[in-house]
Amino acid sequence: AFVRSPWLAVRRKAFLVGKTSVQMCSVPREPTNGKPVFVYGSLMWHSVLQVLLGRVPKAKPALLIGYDRRRIRGERFPGVVEADADAADALPVRGLVIEDLDEHEGAMCDEFEDDEYDKRLIQVHLVKIAEEDAWAWATAPASIDDSSLVERNGKEPMKAFVYIWTDPAQVDDERWRPSRDFVPYENAYLKMCGEFVAEEIPEDLRTACLRRGGGLTELVLTGGRARVAASLEDASALLRGSGDKAAVNALRLTASGDSIAVAVEIAKQLEIRGVARIARITTGFSQGDEGAEPTRRRSSRRNTACLYVYLARDV
DSSP: OOOOOHHHHHHHHHHHTTOOOSOOOSSOOOOOTTOOEEEOSGGGSHHHHHHHHSSOOOEEEEEEOSEEEEEETTSSOEEEEEOOTTOTTOOOEEEEEEOOOOHHHHHHHHHHSOTTEEEEEEEEEEOOOSSSOHHHHHHSOOOTTHHHHHHHHOOOOEEEEEEEEOOGGGEEEEEOOHHHHTGGGHHHHHHHHHHHHHHSSOHHHHHHHHHHTOOOEEEEOOSSGGGHHHHHHHHHHHHHOBTTBOOOSEEEEEEOTTHHHHHHHHHHHHHHTTSEEEEEEEEEEEEOSSSSOOOTTOOOOEEEEEEEEEEEEOO
16 A cells, blocks of 8 residues: 555544553554565565655565455555456455564554455465565465465465455556555655654654664755755754754655756765665655655656665664
């Protein structure tokens, strides 16, 4: 899933005022309590998990049979719904089973998945794959031959929590495809994950996430080389902390046009000074004409080419 819509964010913020419970979803859900969780959307990416949990947990490749992963109508995030048993193009859902989530991490997943999802403990099938990287397999397109992986596995299905979409009327006719619906928008997803951690969750979940190294703060750069010194000072203050503001764990420099050279120079200087290390560099596009990245409930159109430099604070 993505992050919440504006109206849902407002509703949750109102609900969370003055409250700091480990589990504060507006729809009651059974606590994970260390039970396995099957993920099938954006939670299959290291980058998203790092922002939300502060780490990348161990995961095993698995299939969810009897369900279909569809795009939600007009959106870019997925939901699984019960499949039509008679459908000629029926495919199992590829995903990952995560078995080592602690109390706070399980509650974070509950917060991240909107109220439109029902958290159910159902059967999933662990599979043996030829690929060494379970994450790459899970995010690749499903195959009609995937069911044979279950037959060759020879193991009984296991129970895992799965977030099931509850309104079939909102399900698109098209299946959700990571290459189309996530990969081109990963930078937007990550920005919204950072905002979700900073603004939309109970304080104890935020504290636990940040203590582990999670979260993501964005610094949008403007101007040319004349702004290097000032922008470097701004970035250093965020990564080192200043006054009553704690240091951020991860900082994204967002640059376009003349500011791209500024981003490169700042990142280089921060590494030289031992303030942060460059975790990754990607390119993409600023989104839409609303003055912000796309929200969960709104699509966007591509606009200005951007450079994104992700920095991890040196500790």
